[in-house]
Structures are given as structure tokens and as C-alpha cells.
């Protein structure tokens with residue numbers, strides 16, 4: 414299946430103005446996707462009420478199950494489709510089959526995702542590639558087989574990417590889907606930001622509250638804290654000391670799939686219920702922090718039903734933040750240039 418798409422798919426090379434052709438191509442791709450033999454005979458367009466809060470989780474591994482459980486626990490979805498595309502039946506998915514959850518459907522058919530408000534990507538290729546570039550390329554190849562069809566089935570939804578490396582996989586999803594950029598988001602530093610705010614406010618009990626501090630940039634070692642507005646009662650020095658102390662506490666927290674699942678569910682809640690809440694998520698960073706290449710980095714944004722509605726620009730000028738983001742942008746862009754999309 415993947416090989417077939419490698420031959421078929423220069424979709425992202427179409428100009429976005431050529432929408433009719435893009436839709437035709439996406440329809441064709443969906444048609445030849447596994448599990449969908451004839452898109453018209455299935456009549457998927459008419460079977461699904463379009464107003465329900467339907468969510469699709471793609472991938473039934475650790476993170477896919479964690480997202481499913483967290484979204485179910487929050488009661489956000491009227492219907493949740495877990496697309497388990499693996500050959501074998503992994504423990505988690507099998508157990509969900511046995512101990513079924515209300516409103517959760519497990520499927521291998523991509524068309525089951527039709528009319529989702531959010532499609533969450535948690536798949537990860539298990540290729541035995543040697544170099545980092547090969548590992549990323551095998552994830553890209555897998556996305557080539559999935560994103561165009563899933564984008565076709567949920568043309569008005571938001572694509573939320575959790576697969577790693579999240580900045581690159583979000584860029585790849587944007588290119589392969591031909592979606593408007595505001596509706597393609599990576600989970601980026603959302604969990605780190607929420608944790609940092611909690612640490613500053615509830616653990617360090619610092620005044621003023623940590624609501625104005627964000628973790629931004631590249632997920633992992635190169636992420637960086639930044640303040641949204643100048644805190645009048647704090648000198649720049651004590652602000653830096655406070656965020657450094659909070660970042661130290663954040664680093665030892667580690668990441669478990671269930672904590673990422675909880676933060677994904679919070680993001681989904683903001684989208685589905687049009688909460689207009691601020692999240693630090695991976696978005697197209699071109700034009701911010703003097704970045705002029707097409708790379709995705711985490712920046713604080715207002716998130717609602719159409720994805721990103723506004724990017725929050727910090728009024729605090731910090732050279733170290735700009736340098737870190739530019740350095741991340743340069744290395745991510747370098748790697749993207751070597752990928753075969």
C-alpha cells in the first residue's frame with residue numbers, strides 16, 4: 414500500500430488555488446486506500462451526521478490508547494474512532510475490544526473517520542532503519558499512505574499531530590493534506606507549558622501567577638521558556654531565575670503516555686468546544702522570531718474550532734529565545750530538505 418502512494422502522490426505540489434483538482438485527487442486516493450473499495454457505494458458522505466463531536470485517533474499503540482482513554486474520561490466526544498492499522502492485535506486495543514468504552518469504535522477502515530472534528534496522529538513506524546534520517550523517512554512514508562485519505566474524509570476538521578519528531582511530522586501532514594495551515598497543529602510543548610505554569614503557580618507559589626509563561630520552540634532539549642508580557646513586580650533577573658528553577662523541576666518530570674494523552678484531550682476540548690484557550694503548540698513559525706523558512710515550532714496560540722485563530726506575540730524581547738528558535742528552525746529545515754515527501 415505504501416509503495417503505491419509513493420508512486421501516486423505529488424499532491425502537495427499542486428497550488429492551493431487548484432482546489433477542485435486537489436479534491437479530485439484526494440477522492441481518488443481515498444478510493445484506493447485499504448478498506449475502502451468504492452467510496453460511492455459506501456456512501457460515507459451521507460451516513461454520518463456532521464454535527465456530532467466526532468474524534469478520530471490514528472494508531473492503537475501506547476499513546477493512541479492513552480488519548481482514547483483521556484478523551485473518553487473527559488466526555489468530549491459523541492463518537493471516538495480508534496483506527497488501529499497494525500497487522501497484529503496489540504494488548505491495549507484487544508483489551509478495549511473486550512472492555513468496551515461508551516461511544517468508542519475500533520476500526521481498520523479509514524472511512525470510519527469521516528467527518529471527524531479532530532484527527533489525531535499517534536502512529537509511529539517500527540522500521541529498523543539505522544540513521545535518524547532513515548527513521549524519520551519511514552514515518553514520512555507511512556504518513557504518505559494515511560494523511561491524504563484521512564484529510565479527504567474530514568475536510569473541515571483539524572489535524573493534530575503527536576507522532577515524533579513532532580515539528581517535522583506536522584510539516585509533513587500540512588504538505589500532504591493541503592489543509593489551510595491554521596488547521597494543522599502539532600502537540601509541541603503543550604504539556605511542558607501547562608506543567609511549567611503549574612510549577613510556578615502551585616509548586617514554587619511564585620507571585621505573580623505563572624499564566625503568562627510558556628515553553629516554546631522545539632520539543633525536547635532545545636525547548637525554551639518565555640514570558641508573554643513584562644511582569645511589573647519582577648525584575649528581568651528574578652524572572653529568569655524563576656523560569657530556570659521551574660524548568661529544572663520540569664525536566665525531572667519525564668513524559669508518560671497517559672500524561673501526554675491528558676494534554677492531547679485538553680487540546681481536543683479547546684478545539685471541539687471552541688474554547689479559545691491559549692496553548693503552546695507546533696505551528697508554522699515562518700514570520701516569527703525572524704524565521705523565514707517553512708518550519709513548525711511551538712508558539713502560544715489561541716485555539717478553537719478552526720484550529721489556530723491567533724498567535725500570541727511576546728512583548729518581552731529575549732535574545733536567547735530568538736537564538737534558540739532560529740537554531741532549531743535551521744536544523745529542522747536542513748533535515749526537511751533531505752526528506753522525500
Ligand SMILES: NC(=O)c1ccc[n+]([C@@H]2O[C@H](COP(=O)([O-])OP(=O)(O)OC[C@H]3O[C@@H](n4cnc5c(N)ncnc54)[C@H](O)[C@@H]3O)[C@@H](O)[C@H]2O)c1
Nearest residue numbers: 472473474475476498499535536537538576577669670673
Ligand atoms: N508514548 C508517549 O508517551 C509519547 C509521547 C509523545 C509522543 N509520542 C510519539 O507518538 C508516536 C506513537 O508512540 P507510541 O508510544 O504510541 O508508539 P507505539 O509503538 O506503542 O505505537 C505505534 C503505533 O503505530 C502503528 N503503526 C506502525 N507502523 C504503521 C504503519 N505502517 N501503518 C499504520 N500504523 C502503523 C502501530 O501499529 C502502533 O499502533 C511516536 O512517534 C512517539 O514518539 C509518544
